[in-house]
Amino acid sequence: MSTPRLREAARVIVLDGDDRVLLLRYEENGGFWAVPGGSLEPGETHLDAAHRELHEELGVIDMKVGPELAVRTKDHPVGGETARQVEKYFVAVVDPETVNPAQASQPDDIRAWQWWSLHEMQETAQTIYPLGLAVLITDYLRNGPPATPLELAG
Template sequence: MSTPPLRKAARAVVLDPDQRILLLHYDENDGFWATPGGSLEPGEDYPTAVLRELREELGAENVDLGAQIAERRTDHPVGGLQVRQVEKYFLARVVPADIDPDRATQPDNIRSQRWWTLENLQTTRETVYPHNLGELVTGVLAEGPPEKPIILR
């Protein structure tokens, strides 16, 4: 059996001044919520990609991009093709008024977006990726960004 092709992805854990987390809803795979982000373009580094993705998906401006806080490796389908994805998650802070879906140039099958409190995130029965996002954000808010990115399962 061959190894799926590698897909590098940059993702943002977007927080507002009230420490709410912005998640995007997708209908595929029975519906799920996920952090904004997407694959790197040729020659692009992860921080550049995450800022581009926030502009493309959310019309986000004035993003305060922080440190990489986590990494996840997973095999899953993207556009019908099985890939081995390496995701790097960066802390990003924005004011909700700086997000304007009307400015989004590539909304990528996003059905809706919602600001979640940590309590909402930890008690929801809906599927959220990455799993344990609430615990990750709780730790970052309590202790600051980790010295080394946390490896997510």
């Protein structure tokens, strides 16, 4: 069995001043919530991609993207073939007023945008990716960024 093609991606954990997390709703694969982000374009760095994706998906311009908190590797179907996606997770704290999905230039298949408290994330029966996101955020809020990015499962 051959190794799936590599697909690098950047994702941003968007927090507000009340430590709520902005999640995006997708309906494929049974429906799930995830943080904004997507694959790198040719010649793009992960931070460049993070900024571009925030503009494309949230209509946000010039958001300060902070440290890398984690990385996740997951094989999943993309365009009919399996890809090995390696995602780097960054964090950004924003004023919710700066998030304007109506200005999103490429909302992809996003069905909803919602701010979630950490408690709501831990109590919901809905699927949120990456798994363990609430724990990652709680650790970051208590201890700051890790010395090296954490490896996330699923």
